[in-house]
């Protein structure tokens with residue numbers, strides 16, 4: 702698999718390292734999107750871990766050129782309806798996005814979906830989400846926190862902490878009278894996201910057409 706990487710920051714570097722270990726070839730790695738470069742380079746797939754402001758351009762250029770695209774960047778979801786309808790008009794579009802490519806967060810979403818079916822019997826309980834990330838993170842709340850809230854709509858508030866070099870923590874607190882349940886996911890290493898993105902890219906290349914999320918690719922039904 703020949704990859705074009707957009708993103709030279711923490712995630713871009715983790716992705717390049719894991720891709721090299723897996724003997725994938727990296728055609729280019731850029732921080733700032735260049736339509737000319739992306740249109741002219743020969744790649745099997747583009748993987749984007751950059752900045753929300755670039756996502757609409759990257760999607761439009763890649764899909765117009767039939768270049769499969771995996772979007773790992775977060776913070777652009779207000780543009781999703783527009784981009785999704787743009788993509789769905791392209792008969793051979795291959796575009797997969799994911800706010801969190803870790804398997805642990807996927808498990809957490811599936812677990813939360815199961816909990817939700819009981820939640821209406823817990824009228825006196827409250828649900829709160831805490832997320833903590835490194836001080837360089839641009840968006841708050843995190844894309845993952847927003848996704849978890851979509852799955853578990855009972856979450857009444859999300860609190861974000863930006864400190865030090867925390868890779869990523871998401872904790873759901875369910876609080877009732879005299880008791881409490883906590884569900885915590887802690888990412889220790891960015892490699893987990895890189896591995897998930899590469900799995901997503903391989904999967905996307907096996908599809909004739911796909912416009913959807915990481916969860917959809919895995920067949921996990923997560924309502925939104």
Ligand SMILES: NC(=O)c1ccc[n+]([C@@H]2O[C@H](COP(=O)([O-])OP(=O)(O)OC[C@H]3O[C@@H](n4cnc5c(N)ncnc54)[C@H](OP(=O)(O)O)[C@@H]3O)[C@@H](O)[C@H]2O)c1
Nearest residue numbers: 708709710711712732750751752773774775800801802894
């Ligand atoms: N899906 C997942 O599993 C997952 C996991 C972790 C992170 N993420 C997301 O991946 C994205 C990248 O994270 P990161 O930690 O690698 O970020 P980062 O270290 O800050 O790197 C950001 C990259 O985006 C480029 N960029 C382009 N336009 C930019 C702008 N206007 N402002 C800032 N940077 C810009 C930067 O280029 P320059 O160096 O030229 O500034 C750099 O290459 C974020 O959206 C993050 O939330 C997703």
